[in-house]
Amino acid sequence: MTQVEALSEVIGSPTIAVAASYQGDQIKLCIGLVRFLEQHQLEFTIPTGHSFNLTDWVTLHLDNRTGVEEYDAELRVFRTSYKGRVQQVKNQNTLIIDCREFSLVHGMSEVLGYRERGYHYPADARPLKNLPTTPLTTMPVISQSEHDNKIGVLITRTPEQPHTTAMAFLSSEEDDIFIISFPSTFKVQQLQKDNRCCFAIDERASFTFENAIDWNYVLIDAEAYEVPLGHPIYEPIKAAFIDKNPWEVGFFANPEVRIYHLKCLGTLFHNN
Known part of the structure; x- marks a missing residue:
């Protein structure tokens, strides 16, 4: 792989970002448009407006999923959980954000x-x-409308500001989310420290700026649970997950893999 020197080289600019920040004890989510500036700084525009102040911390999930139709087990897309700080409030819709850290x-x-x-x-x-x-206790009705939408964004609670992770997912018609991972991973350990979380289904794979008015996205407030091996819904969820995300089948050969259920507590935002 050629050397990458800037996010804009592989993410693209402008791009869509899921933003997460703490508001008291709650996670505040929004989706907006990012344009990359110099020195890892960026401009973030939220069409619905914002309530951020100078020096507020905000995490933005950035990746290059747009236009990607097929994945493999290594998830060969560029992605990062960008930890930023509001450097300038340009107006009620637009912020300039300095980077604190990203990988x-x-x-x-x-x-x-x-x-x-x-x-x-x-x-x-x-x-x-x-x-x-x-x-x-019984298998939920799986959402067919999200069958072609393979990857979403998990938002977990970490000190100072939330952390984001791109995840293959399965969803029900009641907006419950199912993901697979390992207990040793950073994201699962954050859920084990605080099982309150969020999940964003952002339709990024098929999004185009020209059709922004038709863009659908769902931001879900959730609590994390485990679906243990031997549970009545384990095998049905496993089969449905593989049917939707066939590149993930190899993970189930590992005895350490776990299925996690993100129980929907409420839909934070839904745009049709």
Whole structure:
């Protein structure tokens, strides 16, 4: 792979971003348009308006999924959870954001990273707890409208500002989300420290700016549970997950893989 020196080289500009920040004890989500500036700085425009102030911290999920129709087990797309700070409030819709830290990943490897001077990863003394078992007892009705939408964005609670991760997913008609991963991963450990989370289904793979008025997206507030092996819905969920995301079938050969249920508590925003 050729060397990457800037996010704009592989993400594209403009692009769509899912933004997450803390508002008290809640996660505030929004979706907007990013234009890259110099020195990893960016301009972020939120069409619905914002309530950010100078120096607020905000995380933006950035990737180059647009136009990607097929994936493999290594998820060969460029993606990053960009930790930023509001440097300028241009108007009620647009912010200039300085970068605090990011790690750009392609497949399983970091290809570009940045930390501003003086930045340290925040300490996190929260204990790990086993996730509770899913409250579901029967197989939910799987959403067919999202069958071709393969990847969404998981938002977990981490110190200072939220963290984002691109995830293959399965969804129900009640907006419950199912993902697979391993207990040793950073994202699952954050769920084990605090199972409150969010999930964004942003239709990025088929989004075009020309058709923005028709763009659908759902931002979901959720709690994470585990679907343990032997649970009545484990095998049906596994089969449906593989049917939607066939490149993930190999993960189920690993005895450490787990199915997680993100139980929908509410839809934060839905645009038709």
